[in-house]
Amino acid sequence: MQRICVIGGSRYFGKLLVQRLRAAGHQVTVINRGSGRPPAGVEHLVVDRDDEAALLAALGPRTFDVVVDQVCYTPVQAAIAARVFAGRTRRYVMTSTIEVYDPATAALVPVPADTPVGEEAVDPATWPVDLGLPWHEAAYLESHYAEGKRQAEAVLTRAAGTGAGGTRAGGFTFASVRSAHVLGGGAREFTGRLAHYARRVSAGEPVAVHARPLPTVFIHFAELAELLHWAATEADFGGPLNACSDGPLDVHALTAAVAAQTGREPRYQPATAAAPASPFSFERHYAMSNARAKSLGFAFSHTADWLPGAVAEALAEAAVPTA
Template sequence: MQSVCVIGGSRYFGKLLVERLLTAGHRVTVINRGSVPPPAGVDHLVVDRNDEAALTAALGTRAFDVVVDQVCYTPVQAAVSARAFAGRTRRYVMTSTIEVYDPATAALPSVPPGTPVPEESVDPAVWPVSPDLPWHDDAYLEAHYAEGKRQAEAVFARAGGFAFAAVRSAHVLGGGAREFTGRLAHYTGRVTRGEAIAVHAEALPTVFIQHEELADLLVWAAAADFTGPVNACSDGPLDAHDLAAAVAAQAGREAVRRTVPVGEEASPFSFDRHYAMSNARAKALGFSFSRTADWLPGAVAEALALPGAPTD
């Protein structure tokens, strides 16, 4: 049994993570702003993680075996947490993203299409950090999401005071009403309404992970002893055409596609550039992944069953 602090953990796979930690017998503390109460049996600290003085005061004399940070988006937030948790935890796990590899958002090493991108393509130990950028501005942060994650990883990697690991998650699907991004619902809605799905003519494959599998991986990462980044994705990349076909098969409809040129915005998961991740490191460390093709039909069925989803 470990003492685990989860920062965030109020929705989607973060909420499931808290539930899984409790089921496994761990002592769990959740830190968030109080909009959603955690399950019974969880120590709940209501505080804004951006307010360093308030965070430090709320922590008091608490110490943890592991911190799992679900909602760190900027180097400023990372620096606050690195100071607040120094000496309070032996291990810090940050939930990061596949977007750190997006070549449209930074000058990154070139990877040939079809070659899964390894963790060393973005090394947080040497990535430059610019805390003075307007990270507090929501519009700026949204436009620089990938860079915010890269720099947050970099701050933790150099902080010292605890062992640091970053879980770089693939695109998360599944969960029905839990899934709040609406990206899979974009496909199910358009297919069932007979509306065109905008895709690139040569849409490149990307990788996915089911929300329960990601929660399981985070539980595993909390108990492990590896450091540095690790990619989290199910086996079997798909492109936007594959995803549309999977939705159409489940819905019993035909998918209508509209081709858009390179550089033009398309539907979610249609990419005109390659950055599908490799999960080889996580496998070598002992985690076993499912195949996307095995769980995707269930995720599509959940999205089709949501209230308000079109029907015949």
């Protein structure tokens, strides 16, 4: 049994992670602002993680083997966490995102379109940090989501002394899980991206796509919860880790998977300023390599294994009859 703190964990794969940790016999504490109660047997601390004094008071003398941070979006939040959990945990796992590799939001080394990007493309040990930016403003944070995640990783990496290769120099070991686009779960998939395709294809409405969309990678929400469980309780790596199922897809393949269950041929229209591209239509390289996670012992599914079920859930949620 390990003592594990989950910051967030009130919805989607975070909620499933908490359930799995508890079912595995771990002593689990959930920290959130009261947005959702954890399952029975899980300690619940209701506090705003952005309020450092309140967070310290709520934690009291508690210490943990592992902290899993589901809701760290800015370097300011990361800096607070680094101070509060220094000396309280031996390991800190942050849920990050594929968005850190978005070349539209940062000057990154170009990657050939047929080469999945590796973790080394964004090294948090060397990424610049600016705590003075208006991270507290919702509009700024929304438009700088990827940069917020990059800088949050950078702050925790330096606080822990964990470089790109995962070497622990002091403090806790820090690991960031860079998740692919998450699908599955029907109504639990709160972004509504797969539901977008379910509605449009079933209604015979066109899907707006780029002229030559490039593939991206996905992961099922239950598989991501399992990987986070593994990263928290079994693995001992440090540094960034890409998390994606095998089998990249472009927007045409994703739309075809929906169309196959509706019996309707998909329709497309060019993406324009008036008709912005649908989710997952990318004209830039957007696929990750999961080789590092595999080398550490995690076995990924193939997207084709779970996508039909995820599509069926989205169609059922939208009350769309299937073929």
